Amino acid sequence: MLHNNSILVLGAGELGMAMLRSLVRRRAGVSVPSVAVLLRPSTIDSNEPHKRKDIDELRALGVELIPGDLSGQSAADLATVFARFDTLISCTGFVGGSGVQRKIARAALGAGVKRYFPWQFGVDYDVIGRGSAQDLFDEQLDVRDLLRAQDQTEWVIVSTGMFTxxxxxxxxxxxxxxxxxxxxxxxxxxxVTVTTADDIGALTAEIVFAEPRFVNEVVHVAxxxxxxxxxxxxxxxxxxxxxxxxxxxxxxxxxxxxxxxxxxxxxxxxxxxxxxxxxWDKNQTFNAQRGITVxxxxxxxxxxxxxxxxxxxxxx
Incomplete structure (x- = not known):
């Protein structure tokens, strides 16, 4: 399978837009030929003013718009879409409902993407453990189990705390x-640890391109x-x-x-x-250790x- 060192972001909500802006800025001077985003066809073709504004911005940034439906498509269908890309970053949130995060993870692994950043931009699910009051968190642990049980796709989890x-x-x-x-x-x-969506996007972009490379680990920011x-x-x-x-x-x-x-x-x-x-202790975070202002x-x-x-x- 041919990988071209390109990046696909899933979703262009508050975090997805911040992520895409930061990746486009950060890739200057780095060998990343393209940044793309997966969006529902109805979003790409929407006439709603706020959606048109985002679509126009993405086009101006040179972001490729890929039609897809994370909720409606099967894992196999999504894997076909994902297989074009080297790095996959999920910014979908929980809006898709139960089972969607597991499906996306299976699709990423099935596609053979080189590197996967799952939607885990929140609390530290390993510490919370299973059976918490928020049942969706158990699915986040299922995703971690899927990723840790294989060695073909590198993964990086960015723990950010609550959106400020x-x-x-x-x-x-x-x-x-x-x-x-x-x-x-x-x-x-x-x-409580809090991080703004803009900082999550900027810090994740730094983590994506960091050397030495982050591989199969949880990175805390704040x-x-x-x-x-x-x-x-x-x-x-x-x-x-x-x-x-x-x-x-x-x-x-x-x-x-x-x-x-x-x-x-x-x-x-x-x-x-x-x-x-x-x-978690802000002094022990990626951004503090790298001296990045947040x-x-x-x-x-x-x-x-x-x-x-x-x-x-x-x-x-």
Whole structure:
């Protein structure tokens, strides 16, 4: 099978777009003849303004658009598509539902791609282990088992922690600006690692091209690692007032999940409240060891909350 040292990214959502921009920037001077992205045909042909904007940007970057459907196509069909490429980077998220991550991994292995970066841009699933509140995490461990059980395709897993923006997502409920409240998951001393999508894209691009090469390992990165107490303190300083502080205990969150066992956000809250595999020492990360500047929590808050906070303060 002929490999041409080209890269295929799966998906062009928030992380996929950041990944593609970074790969195109980073490949300058490197022998990478092409960067491509797999998208649904309906996305490529869409007339929706935000999708057209992304498609136009990708074309301007010189990214090849490959039609495909990760949910609808079989592993064998996907393997045929993947076989053209040397490196495969999955930026699909969990939107495809149960079984899709295993299917993509089987397709990658069946295609004989030289190197695979699976969708594992999140917590450390090995530390969390099987049987956690978030059942999708068990599938992530299935993917790791598939990769570790073979020696034909190199793999690299990039553990990033939570997307920084998700920590402030109103539906997640940790930062509730409307109620001037921070809700700690588990306890105030529990920590969480967060990284922005842009930094995940940039750091993964660095890992892709790093020498010596990363082979068959988990690489940790971090924009920041903070406790919920530090998060509340940072909001106090930014907003120049004191936010209310409420600790959501593990038993409380487990009871709430039992009441709505299919609620994905309640699953996430329970996992993060347990405090295992969701935070690591920033000083021990790839970016810290390489001296790469990233966006910390307070940087992100200043860039993204100042306008919202001003409006919120006027309303209160």
């Amino acid at each position: 923006s998700f920590l402030f997502e109103p539906s997640f409920g940790v930062v509730d600006l409307a109620r001037n409240t921070v809700n700690a998951l588990g306890s105030w001393d529990n920590a 924009g920041d690692t903070i406790t919920y107490r530090q998060l509340a303190d940072a909001l106090d300083a930014l907003l120049d007032r004191t936010v209310q502080r409420v600790a959501w205990s593990v038993p409380q969150l487990e009871r709430e999940l039992a009441e709505e066992p299919g609620d994905s956000l309640r699953k996430y809250r329970a996992v993060f409240a347990a405090g295992q595999g969701v935070a 966006c910390g929590l307070e940087d992100w808050m200043r860039q993204n909350l100042s306008t919202d906070a001003d409006a919120w303060l006027q309303a209160t």
